[in-house]
Amino acid sequence: MEKVIANIPVKVNEQGYLLDFSQWNEDIARELAREKGIVLTDEHWRIIRYLQEKHKADEPLSIRGIKKSGIIPIKEFYRLFPGGPLKVASLIAGIPKPKSCL
Amino acid sequence: MGTTVKKMLFILSKATLENVYAAFIMANGARMEGIEAEIFFTFFGLEAVEKKKLEHLHTATVGNPAMHIPTLLGGLPGMEALASNMMKRRMEQMDIPPVGEFLEILSDSGVRLWACKLAVDMFKLKEEDLVDEIEGILTIGDFYNRADMEGTHIVFI
Numbered sequence: 001m002e003k004v005i006a007n008i009p010v011k012v013n014e015q016g017y018l019l020d021f022s023q024w025n026e027d028i029a030r031e032l033a034r035e036k037g038i039v040l041t042d043e044h045w046r047i048i049r050y051l052q053e054k055h056k057a058d059e060p061l062s063i064r065g066i067k068k069s070g071i072i073p074i075k076e077f078y079r080l081f082p083g084g085p086l087k088v089a090s091l092i093a094g095i096p097k098p099k100s101c102l
Numbered sequence: 103m104g105t106t107v108k109k110m111l112f113i114l115s116k117a118t119l120e121n122v123y124a125a126f127i128m129a130n131g132a133r134m135e136g137i138e139a140e141i142f143f144t145f146f147g148l149e150a151v152e153k154k155k156l157e158h159l160h161t162a163t164v165g166n167p168a169m170h171i172p173t174l175l176g177g178l179p180g181m182e183a184l185a186s187n188m189m190k191r192r193m194e195q196m197d198i199p200p201v202g203e204f205l206e207i208l209s210d211s212g213v214r215l216w217a218c219k220l221a222v223d224m225f226k227l228k229e230e231d232l233v234d235e236i237e238g239i240l241t242i243g244d245f246y247n248r249a250d251m252e253g254t255h256i257v258f259i
Contacts, residue, residue: 063134064199067207074210083136101131102198 006031017090017097021055024094032092036083040092044080047072048093055095061086062100108253109138111245115259117149119161119189125150125259126204133211141208142245143236144218147259148225151217151233156201160186202233209235214248216240 003012006027011019016032018024029048033040040048050071054061063086067074081088087097110132114125125141132139149155163169163176163185175181190200199207209215217232217239229239249256 062197063130063207063211064197067210074207075212078133078210078212084134086134087136101127 015091015097018094021052021094028094029092036081036088036092038081038088038092043072044089044092047077047080047089051089051093052095055090055093060100061090061098062102064102065100105135105137106253107132107137107255108251109249109255110140111249111254111256112139112141113245113256113258114141114143114147114150115145117146117155117159119159119186121147121259122150122159122201123193123198123204126201126208127198128257129208129213130204130211133208133213138212139208140214140216140245140248142216142218142240142242144221144242145224148217148221148227148232150201151205151215151236152227152231153233154231156205156233159201161189205233205235216245218242218245 001012001014002009003016004010006025008023008025008028010023010028013019018028030040033044038044050069051061059065063074066072066077066086072080077085077089081092086100090097110129112125112129114121116122129139129141143151149159160182161169163171163181164173166176169176169185171181171185194200198204205215215236217227217236219239219241222239229236
């Protein structure tokens with residue numbers, strides 16, 4: 001389906017995840033974050049870029065992977081992206097919802 | 103819109119690897135979806151949070167038809183250790199953390215962990231015998247009182 005985010009029509013799935021990463025930009029990220037009640041700070045952007053890089057490299061994302069990478073402590077990750085950090089951060093980053101159970 | 107599940111309360115009563123991991127993965131999975139999660143460790147489930155025992159949990163080789171080991175063979179010395187090591191190795195390959203690290207992840211993710219008062223008394227344990235991630239010792243009544251919102255579910259494992 002199509003959704004207008006930050007005045008740009010983009011393709012999303014039923015859960016609101018972007019279907020085409022090439023349509024993503026920072027304004028869209030800010031708008032998606034706002035819908036989740038999050039104002040993006042430098043710390044948020046650092047995580048968003050990290051998730052996008054991992055996605056680009058085809059590396060699966062998981063909570064344990066985040067912990068092992070040392071990019072951010074798990075507690076802090078939950079504080080930055082309330083309501084399920086991996087799925088919320090992925091949504092804002094314009095990448096698919098991670099398929100991991102961990 | 104979205105799930106109607108808001109809070110998952112797990113009661114873990116056994117400490118075989120398969121039961122412990124079932125509880126941990128479901129609790130962690132709840133938090134990943136933004137659902138609250140808590141675990142109440144009771145009876146043998148307490149071994150999963152006993153400092154001295156948590157890294158030595160086993161999988162059941164007897165009375166477990168899905169292991170595809172004949173019951174008599176499953177009871178032979180060493181069988182349980184063998185099956186447990188195979189399972190642990192496979193889980194590490196799949197990036198599933200060992201019990202101690204998993205408890206850390208659960209606690210950091212906001213899963214609240216409780217020990218059952220009756221079981222703690224029964225096994226003559228003290229608070230210092232349990233991992234630091236255990237927030238307190240509760241009665242089952244206290245635990246029921248934690249089911250304080252619409253969309254709470256209690257699962258016995």
